[in-house]
Amino acid sequence: MIKTIVNELMDKDKSLVNPLLKAKVLASRIGNKPLADWVENELNGYEKEKTPKYRIVNANATCDIYVNGVPYKQKTPFPILFLPSDEMREFFMKLQLSDGIESIENYFVDGNDTIYKPLGVDFENIITKAMRENNFFGKIHNLSITTYKTEVIRAVSAIRNKFLNLMLELEMEFPEVDDISNESKEIKENISNKITIIMAENNYTTGDGSNIVSGNNNQTNFSSGDNNTQTISIENQQEVKDVITQIKGLLESNEFDEKDDAKLEVQRVENQLAKESPKTSVIKQSLGTLKDIFTSVSANIISGPVIESITQVLGSIG
Incomplete structure (x- = not known):
């Protein structure tokens, strides 16, 4: 398969x-x-709110601007600089492709190369009111967000x-x-x-610090962004290898409820160490999860030295 x-x-x-x-x-x-x-x-x-980043594409917004009830500009770029916050500006520069994949693949079957997302009268009224805080004296009509076939293909x-x-x-x-x-x-x-x-x-x-649930309701955390690309030094890699060896010895000689979850985190760390540039954030997250496992009720009687070693390594790699 x-x-x-x-x-x-x-x-x-x-x-x-x-x-x-x-x-x-x-x-x-x-x-x-x-x-x-x-x-x-x-x-x-x-x-x-859960659309992953790889489904968020570049876009732009267009509108008609009326002043004193009279058309001033039509089908013109939406003046985002009048918006009061970066978050609001970002909204008009990106489009979330939240539909199912079959719908997305069929967006352009009619030959068009552009997607229009009308935002509606109520939204236009809210945006106009917000823009007036920055001395915008017009009225927004026919506001829509637009993206193109090339962005969807990407x-x-x-x-x-x-x-x-x-x-x-x-x-x-x-x-x-x-x-x-x-x-x-x-x-x-x-x-x-x-x-x-x-x-x-x-x-x-999606998002920074999201979770994937694994094992017996154990959460494997992971991050995105700049911290996710930071690599671990050669010296710290050896420290991590040493503590992983210590952990594997404990796993081989003991039984406890979270053993399978611990094995999964060990495998995750070893997977990183095998790479040319191991990610510090991934290793820290797995070691943190292992520390949590070993401080649990069923494991902490046997894992005191391991907890101490993990704590030292986490402090060392920062």
Whole structure:
């Protein structure tokens, strides 16, 4: 199934719907909620406040401006500099593509190269009132946000690339896996854990500091933005390797409720350390989660030295 999805995604002229449906089946068979949720959102659309960054495209706004009830300018760029805040200006410079992927792929079947989003009379009245705080003396009519086919194509390509990268990593990690339904429970769990790690490290959901839920209701946190690109020094990498070795020794010799969650975080750290430029933020988040696990009721009796070591490493890497 993984190879089939990869082959379909490689053809940029094919719709994303079929490979997403296959991924939905894959997520169901291995019991992976992060993948299931992501696929569901890509197929059916996102709530506005949860639209991921790769689905937000550049746009501009146009309007008619009336002064004293008389048309002054028509179909003119909306004068965003009169808006009282950067947040409001940003609203008119971006457009969220929150529809399901099939709808997005069919935006331009009628031959148009432009998407118009009318904002309505009530919104125009609110915006006009806000602009008057900055000495705007006109009245806004026919306000709409516009984006172009090239921007939508870029967003669809971003979805395809993100999806393809995930499947290629799985194919590389599990080259012998063909029919998921015939695989053992252990293999399914390994695939599911790998998917969760990849999705956590590559921001498949939204906003800064979002979460992907994994394991027994454990939350794998991840971040976006500048901090997510900071890399860890060679000296600190060795410190992290040492504490991971200590943690793995504890996991091998003890049983406790959160053991599977701890293994997942260890794997996530090791995955970063294997990269040319390990991300400090990802390693810190996983070590922080491990510290939380080891201070839990079922594990803290056996994990005192490990907690101390993790605390020292977290302090060292800042």
